[in-house]
Amino acid sequence: AQSVTQPDIHITVSEGASLELRCNYSYGATPYLFWYVQSPGQGLQLLLKYFSGDTLVQGIKGFEAEFKRSQSSFNLRKPSVHWSDAAEYFCAVGAKTGDSWGKLQFGAGTQVVVTP
Amino acid sequence: GAVVSQHPSWVICKSGTSVKIECRSLDFQATTMFWYRQFPKQSLMLMATSNEGSKATYEQGVEKDKFLINHASLTLSTLTVTSAHPEDSSFYICSARVPGEQYFGPGTRLTVT
Numbered sequence: 001a002q003s004v005t006q007p008d009i010h011i012t013v014s015e016g017a018s019l020e021l022r023c024n025y026s027y028g029a030t031p032y033l034f035w036y037v038q039s040p041g042q043g044l045q046l047l048l049k050y051f052s053g054d055t056l057v058q059g060i061k062g063f064e065a066e067f068k069r070s071q072s073s074f075n076l077r078k079p080s081v082h083w084s085d086a087a088e089y090f091c092a093v094g095a096k097t098g099d100s101w102g103k104l105q106f107g108a109g110t111q112v113v114v115t116p
Numbered sequence: 117g118a119v120v121s122q123h124p125s126w127v128i129c130k131s132g133t134s135v136k137i138e139c140r141s142l143d144f145q146a147t148t149m150f151w152y153r154q155f156p157k158q159s160l161m162l163m164a165t166s167n168e169g170s171k172a173t174y175e176q177g178v179e180k181d182k183f184l185i186n187h188a189s190l191t192l193s194t195l196t197v198t199s200a201h202p203e204d205s206s207f208y209i210c211s212a213r214v215p216g217e218q219y220f221g222p223g224t225r226l227t228v229t
Binding site: 036041042043044045046090099100103104106107108109111 | 120122150157158159160161162165207209211213215216218219220221222223225
């Protein structure tokens, strides 16, 4: 069975500082990996996804993530955080099914607080 | 980009009544839709997967007679919470999938009094 672990429940970062959110997954084959962001009371917005190929994935809003098979990790990074990046971030994994993926398994989420 | 809408965005109902939540894919057709439930400050838990024209597949522990899902068309899925109780109060999020992409609705906040 697939699973996702986000070790950090809460992270506080200063505006302009770098941000890294950790995600570890457990899955027998090559997973489909995703990072989503959720603002308060809102649905999820996809930041980026990894299916195959280049292990460094660029996303929207200046985010990137690196897939490391040896560490079963898919950490999200941003070089310089903006106040608008304060939100909840979810890592998710899906099993490859044909040309798509099966149901997504979400991590517990990491709450990011940005201080002035 | 593709948009998934939910209606209503917020609903309050009395205990024992039923409430219907609609999920629409506005500019695309989705063969598969998902319904998630999210408690405050927690992750999304998949409740069920629905494919157009067929019965929904419920996750273990989800009462299919309580959470009725209908996926009548390629652009509409509905979730009906029957005989709602305060413990059903939650944030319900739908998601629509096409090959290679999955889009999420803005969510519906259900409060049962």
